[in-house]
Amino acid sequence: MxxxxxxxxxxxxxxxxxxxxxxxxxxxxxRELSWLSFNWRVLEEACNPRVPLLERLRFLSISATNLDEFYTVRVAGLRELALAGNTTPAADGLTPTEQLDLINTEARSLMTSQQNTWDDLQREMESNDILLLDRSSIAEEDKPYLEEHFLNQVFPVLSPLAIDPAHPFPFIPSTGFVLALQLERKADKRPLQALLPVPHQVQRFVSLPSLNGKERFLPLEELLLMHLEQLFPGYKTKGFCAFRVLRDSDLEVEDEAEDLVREFEVALKRRRRGQVIRLKLSAGAPKALRSLIMEQLPATEQEVVEITGMIGLADLSELVLDHRTDLLWPSFTSRVPERVQDHDGDMFAAIRQKDMLLHHPYETFDMVIRFLQQAARDPNVLAIKQTLYRTSHKSPIVEALCEAAENGKSVTALVELKARFDEAANIRQSRHLERAGAHVVYGFLNYKTHAKISTVVRREDDQLVTYTHYGTGNYHPITARIYTDLSLFTCDPALGRDATKVFNYLSGYAQPETLENLSxxxxxxxxxxxxxxxxxxxxxxxxxxxxxxxxxxxxxxxxxxxxxxxxxxxxxxxxxxxxxxxxxxxxxxxxxxxxxxxxxxxxxxxxxxxxxxxxxxxxxxxxxxxxxxxxxxxxxxxxxxxxxxxxxxxxxxxxxxxxxxxxxxxxxxxxxxxxxxxxxxxxxxxxxxxxxxxxxxxxxxxxxxxxxxxxxxxxxxxxxxxxx
CATH class of the missing domain: 3.30.870.10 (Endonuclease Chain A)
Incomplete structure (x- = not known):
């Protein structure tokens, strides 16, 4: 009880x-300050002694990732309103400018606390034999290993960039992480300013061979600083700093776009060139480099956050080591519902017995995938309709829909192109579905389709029976392992009719006049x-x-x-x-x-x-x-x-x-x-x-x-x- x-x-x-x-x-x-309060609660879990150490590190990484997205979307929107002179207050009475001032104060405090939390976690990691090194603590015997790693795994993807009249300051994309360098030519002491983008295609932390049972890691930027002479031969380093850029990531779509998919492909490219919203910069950066970066991006003093510590805390998720089970949550395997087992895995038989509500991740999301895979292969299934807001890169849901279409079933997929930060993936999925023969619908231009519905129409005896899935979360098998969501499976005729009317509304703008159990x-x-x-x-x-x-x-x-x-x-x-x-x-x-x-x-x-x-x-x-x-x-x-x-x-x-x-x-x-x-x-x-x-x-x-x-x-x- x-x-x-x-x-x-x-x-x-x-x-x-x-x-x-x-x-x-x-x-x-x-609402913005309330969201920051939520992210404080996430960060507090990184300090909670009841949480395993590496899970606390994961919470710190999540807190940093959350704050980045908050700036690129919410703060970006408020800033646009403020720059346009908009003084309309929000429901709580605060104007955009007043909100930005409060956000700036609270977010800076949050970022300081994130760095302090990282310092504490790093000490605990050291006591648990996980060490994060810097270039000054690298032993001579480690240098050959790092030299080989640099030449074979890193050097081929680097692009050192000189800054002079012939080489203008390059565009730095959102989340771009860069080393800014002051160099001097050894031959004649001629100065040179340069940038070295830290490639995101390479792991942020280089794993060194363990020593005395201790796992050791070196940040990639430290490895780069160790090998600057190979990147800029004939020069010596006089000064450097690191910086990371966040840009406005909101998308603007033309209301009259003739081809919605093509418009979004163009909009995704525009996103990379959004205005700078925040510039994180190493504390104590050389004044000349600081001025150069701010002038060329450009960024104002209000947008600069000086960091004493590590820039890019979101990357700490790489140090959540799967093999250190002693520092992680106890393992948990999602359950297969007993009723599905009683019916030898037959989802339709289990649903026919009575409605079934699965609570993810405690009951496995594989049952949702099995529902569609079984439908794709069942000769009695005539049609499948499915909404897709977010799903994984190689989605088993999409594969099942493609298989169903290839097997001659009528498949309609409602793909939401405006799912924030998943637009590119959803465009790829829609192309894949179309090639398989599915009908792909993009819904409304003015409304995002966030509903989670799947219907399967099956011939049973002389009747057509509609099996319906309603969910509270996305059709995403990866996030379903950590998001708590509900999946209702039913063959109730009223809920089936309601779902069909919603799909007709999405595909043909046929607004339903009546719905029985659905709003x-x-x-x-x-x-x-x-x-x-x-x-x-x-x-x-x-x-x-x-x-x-x-x-x-x-x-x-x-x-x-x-x-x-x-x-x-x-x-x-x-x-x-x-x-x-x-x-x-x-x-x-x-x-x-x-x-x-x-x-x-x-x-x-x-x-x-x-x-x-x-x-x-x-x-x-x-x-x-x-x-x-x-x-x-x-x-x-x-x-x-x-x-x-x-x-x-x-x-x-x-x-x-x-x-x-x-x-x-x-x-x-x-x-x-x-x-x-x-x-x-x-x-x-x-x-x-x-x-x-x-x-x-x-x-x-x-x-x-x-x-x-x-x-x-x-x-x-x-x-x-x-x-x-």
């Missing part, structure tokens, strides 16, 4: 704010949410139990937040599990005193979207209205994307979502941060002897209710339902 202390605990005492604040912009938190944005999803929230408020006003549980990545949309505030004022108890951005302020007297918010950051990335309404009974209960969704509660998801909100009607699946998944998330202590009314997040402190409830460990140890086979679900821990 899941511990329910959090669910039974009283809501924290609310704080009071002036009337103007709870009615004005201050009722919202700024979609930009048409009905938001209004459905608002109606359900209001209905729960009405139950509270009528004196009935009223409760909402929701889980997602981000809550930003002001209309939804205001609806939650109104429900709270009516007496609805609202518990939210929000991993990332939360613009809602909990615990404000007269506004949100019945709302509590927590964030879970741990071994797996929480990604599933769930919302449960007590429906006049409180939670958990059998009469609850339960939904899974592809959408966060953000303006882009509710207004500018095609998203799904699927109502769950199967009793076992509902029990799994409410009494197992949501209950465990709400009960979690080990990985939870509780949001205070001022926007700060606090994690409970535990002693070494404590064993706080960890929802990720719980899910790893206990199968999902609806995936149980002949053994039944009675022995699976979950909350009992209240009386009908």
């Amino acid at each position: 899941i511990e329910t202390d959090f669910l039974k605990a009283p809501f924290p005492a609310p704080i009071e704010l002036p009337e103007a604040d709870i009615e004005g912009p201050k009722r919202f938190f700024n 979609i944005s930009p048409l009905t999803l938001k209004s459905t949410l608002l109606d359900m929230i209001k209905a729960e408020a009405d139950f509270a006003l009528d004196g009935k139990p009223a409760e909402i549980w929701a889980k997602m990545n981000s809550v930003v949309d002001s209309d939804v937040i205001d609806a939650l505030y109104d429900a709270s004022k009516a007496g609805v108890k609202i518990s939210l599990v929000i991993r990332g951005i939360c613009a809602l302020r909990p615990g404000i007297k007269g506004l949100s005193e019945n709302i509590r918010v927590k964030s879970i950051v741990g071994r797996f990335l929480e990604h599933s979207r769930i919302v449960c309404f007590g429906n006049g009974q409180g939670l958990p209960c059998k009469k609850a209205r339960v939904y899974i969704s592809s959408a966060d509660w953000m303006g882009r998801n509710l207004h500018r994307r095609v998203e799904t909100l699927v109502e769950i009607t199967n009793p076992t699946v509902k029990a799994q979502i409410v009494s197992q998944i949501m209950a465990a998330n709400l009960a979690d202590q080990a990985q939870s941060w509780v949001m205070a009314s001022d926007g700060t997040f606090n994690r409970p402190e535990f002693t070494d002897d404590d064993r706080p409830f960890n929802c990720h460990r719980f899910f790893m140890e206990n199968p999902s209710l609806s995936g149980r086979g002949s053994a039944g679900a009675s022995d699976v821990p979950h909350l009992t339902h209240s009386d009908d």
Whole structure:
């Protein structure tokens, strides 16, 4: 049985704010600062002694990668608004310029903390026999090995670049990492300035032979500095620094593009030439080099961040060594659902038995792949339709669709070309599908298709049966190993009809007039949410139990937040599990005193979207209205994307979502941060002897209710339902 202390605990005492604040912009938190707060929580995991050492290093790398993307997209957009003189405030009342000032202060503090964390981790790595060397600590006996490595593995891909009137300063692409050099010719002391791009095609850290049981690594830039005379013969080094560039990576697409694919291919090339958003530069760089770099990129002082330490912390993921299992999470193998095993791997037979909800990564994503592979080879399958927002480079999903098309089945693939940073991969996948004979559709120009839907039409006896998969995450087998997401498999005719209408909407602009168990944005999803929230408020006003549980990545949309505030004022108890951005302020007297918010950051990335309404009974209960969704509660998801909100009607699946998944998330202590009314997040402190409830460990140890086979679900821990 899941511990329910959090669910039974009283809501924290609310704080009071002036009337103007709870009615004005201050009722919202700024979304950009809230995102930075989330990245602080990621970084905090790099300092968490309960997390294995190399997993902490991974968290530091993720924190650095997150911050890079934040700058290239969010900060870039705000800067464009500020430069255009836009003073329109965000929902929280801050103008673009005011936001940029606050972001700059907070981000610089975050970057300083990242470097301090790296220093601490590096010392712990040394105590665990993993050493990161510099060129001054290289022993003579190591130099022949490094010389051979340099000549055979690095030298062929280097491009040293002199800077003089005949050789202008080159274009440095986004994320480009470069050594800037001050050289002097030995023969006549003639100065030369030069650049040496550090090739990203080569591993950032060079592995040296182990010594006395210690693993040793040398950063690539250190190797290059050791061999400058081979790159610039006849010159000696007088000074140097390193720098790394981030550029505006947002894409602009012409509304009237005749060929959407070709337009995106051109836009991807434009992305490389975006404006400089941030320049990280070695602290203490020679003044002449610093001025040259800033002038030629160009970059302003506000865009420069001087780094005392390592530039490019995202590359530290290379040092997460798979063979050091003593410093990693204990191994975990995703389960194959018992019901699928009972049917000898036949996905259609397992789904026919009853609806099945898989909880990834605890249940393997291979079942989604098997569903499509089986469909591709089944002579009774006539048609497959599939959305693709993100997927892997050599995607087994795409291969299965190609195989199905080659086997003569009707295959329609909705490929979203505007999936940020995956546009190039999606163009390649669409070309591959077209060559195999699939119909490739690119959806709407003005809306991203973010919905996760797959349908398989199969002839059974004299009827056509539609098997449908609805997901909360991408069809990406690699990220599915670390993202927690839900996969609903059903052959419910209503859900099959709904899915078919959505595909018709995407491929033929045929807007569905009615949907039975599904709401979609930009048409009905938001209004459905608002109606359900209001209905729960009405139950509270009528004196009935009223409760909402929701889980997602981000809550930003002001209309939804205001609806939650109104429900709270009516007496609805609202518990939210929000991993990332939360613009809602909990615990404000007269506004949100019945709302509590927590964030879970741990071994797996929480990604599933769930919302449960007590429906006049409180939670958990059998009469609850339960939904899974592809959408966060953000303006882009509710207004500018095609998203799904699927109502769950199967009793076992509902029990799994409410009494197992949501209950465990709400009960979690080990990985939870509780949001205070001022926007700060606090994690409970535990002693070494404590064993706080960890929802990720719980899910790893206990199968999902609806995936149980002949053994039944009675022995699976979950909350009992209240009386009908």
